[in-house]
Amino acid sequence: MKGAVLRKPGGFNDIYKHKPGADKDRTHYCPGCGHGILHKLIAEALEDLEITDRTIVISPVGCSVFAYYYFNTGNLQVPHGRAPAVATSVSRANPGSVVISYQGDGDLAAIGGNHILQAANRGENITVFFVNNAIYGMTGGQMAPTTLEGMKTTTTPYGRNPATDGYPMKVAEMLNSLYAPTFIARTSLHDIANIRKTRAAVRKALQYNMEKKGFSIVEVLSMCPSNWKLGAVESQNWIRDHMLEVYPLGTLRDRGAEVAPRVRPRPELDPARVRETLGLGEGSGVKLERPKETPVYPNPSVRIAGFGGQGVLSAGVVLANLGLEYGYNVSWLPSYGPEMRGGTANCSVKIQDGTIGDTEATKPHVLIALNRPSMEKFEPIVASGGTLIYNSTLIDVTPSRKDIRVLAVPITGLADELGNTKVQSMVAAGAFAAATGLFALDDIIRLLPSLYSGEAIVKLNEKAVKAGFDFVRGIKS
């Protein structure tokens, strides 16, 4: 050993400055614990692979909660079990970095069980070091999902009983049922030969991480003398004699050679590109001049109601869009939820200069009723002097109000004549324009290409608007 200099591997901090108390030089782990060995294997690998400066270590809750004392990397301490979720976003935020999630068995297999499955299933470019010591360490020796059958812990004082506590959970095998992971291995720290194998697995997992080859995990069987209530050497023997049978060692999967590196896009923050993507460029949207004639209702509130599927909501959207293009403030409030699924739908539209208060049309100037239940429900709330446009194709009764203007328009019939019942909403919009004088027919037609795509569809809707408009003008003249 002449000339050998004992020093910490480069992946460790020289001084553990975050560690409280006077001792900034030694770890907080118990004598004989496996964490210290695995920490050292990782720290050596970080140095040898020259990735210390671009590695981020995630330490969740458990004995390794303080992993950030030791690693000379970026560090995040995170909630119990959530490390794979945090590692996911850290890796995506810093695609050039090497992200390590270092987790114990309670953390990974119990409270964080779903997170590890899902991160593995997404093939996140992270490396998970999973310490399996068959027990909860930090909280003082309670049962873990990995606890062996019959094993006594503080919460299985009579031994783990599979009938009530389930069986030891084989995480590596479970993850191996997923398609996405790149590298899955189980190793052990109970003797020198196995520590060497662990060293190789740690390096391979990190190598794939550096190469952006996706998800890698090394499950490491590790000693917990304090909670097993055994000596250091006895603990090593206990792994050999009891754990290996349940948790066989080896590489379960190595697809590193066949996996293509993952490329993550760079986020675009340039304001010009943002504007363009959101469609905010110059000249976006049509701007219309308001018709010269004074509209019947200067700031109309409108209610449109009918069966779900009659285009009630989309008719409202068309009116609101038109209002917007004329420079009004507009609001569109849909009924949503159970009412909608129950067969009737309605929406309120307000089109006005100035601030819109309540967006629900509780006293609408205009009601467009597409079916009978809707007319019966909303006719009573139409403002005195208002207008009721009702779908005379489907509504076989006449409205009873005498203080409002009533326009019977065969909305469904006009749409059917055009060969498509779906255009009822545009027939209704045309009827509304003619009845209120708020929108000019030509303007609606000019706007259609921005609402619909495809020449045939635009043409069809143009005919529908015209049909509704002309019908009402016919009544009026």
Place this chain on the structure above:
Amino acid sequence: MARKLMKGNYAAVYGAVLAGCEAYYGYPITPASEIAEAAAELFPKLGRTFLQAECETASINMVYGAAGCGKRVMTASSGPGISLKQEGLSYCAGSALPCVVVDVMRGGPGLGNIGPEQADYNQVVKGGGHGNYRVIVLAPNSCQEMCDLTMLAFELADKYRNPAFVLTDGVIGQMMESVEIPEPVASLPDKSSWAVKGDADTKNLINSIYLAHDELEAWNNRLLEKYRAIERDEVRFEEYRMEDAEYAVIGYGCISRVLRTVVDDAREKGVKIGLFRPISLFPFPKSAIASLPSRGIRKVLTVELSTGQLVDDVNLALGGRLISDFYGRVGGNVPSASEILGRISQLYGVKI
């Protein structure tokens, strides 16, 4: 400036994109799902991250991670999902991480229903997770404010290194209005002094552990100082026709829109009434409300879509000088203007 007709939920995503939000991590829930859907549509077009997480807990922890890396990041949900996020939010607050959460409130408790309610007030405004913390809470009442206040939430979150909420409801989220789209932010704040970026210069630590009792107490006191500064500098509210008012109605979010109509209708009948609308719920406009009696307000009526949460804060602010009356509807019901006018008439003996 471009104007667009859009849903409140979409407007929030526009605000996020304009504010330079680089990542969205969320889980679907009605009536907030359009936020995730709009983010799924828009974020990838700009190379930004959209990820549908496996659960609400994962999504807030993904937010924690991205925020810890110094990115502008957001998530959105509704009542039951917000309950699940509280653990992660406590960690975000405890680690001083800026992030934005949109809560489109629905009916509760339990599964409740998907109608609008304002019953998450306490679990959001009071810092709903464990420990002493507060989140900044902004309450939009229009699609325009869904965009604007989401942008502001990112600014304030970064300014104070603290989570910020946009607390809204099913009505605002689901309705459409004309929205004037603001300019995208030109530059983002430098967070290299504390964020973890995976390079030699930012070997920082994101952490909320303070083992020594005195250290944790000191950290709590630092957080408290921050909350005091927020309470001093970031109070936002709106008054409508309050100048000569003798009666005040108080409400936030969708109900404040109804209250505006209530005020207009009652004013037409000669009732001197005005609207006080808190925009920031934390910080709460305490002193502005406290001063109402000295400004000639004789009666205060708080209206909200809950069985009485905001009204507690109103009464704390009034400090016994007046006791606010209360009118609340829940279960997805939104009171109409005439219903509230009836209540005012009944309470105060005024003819409306």
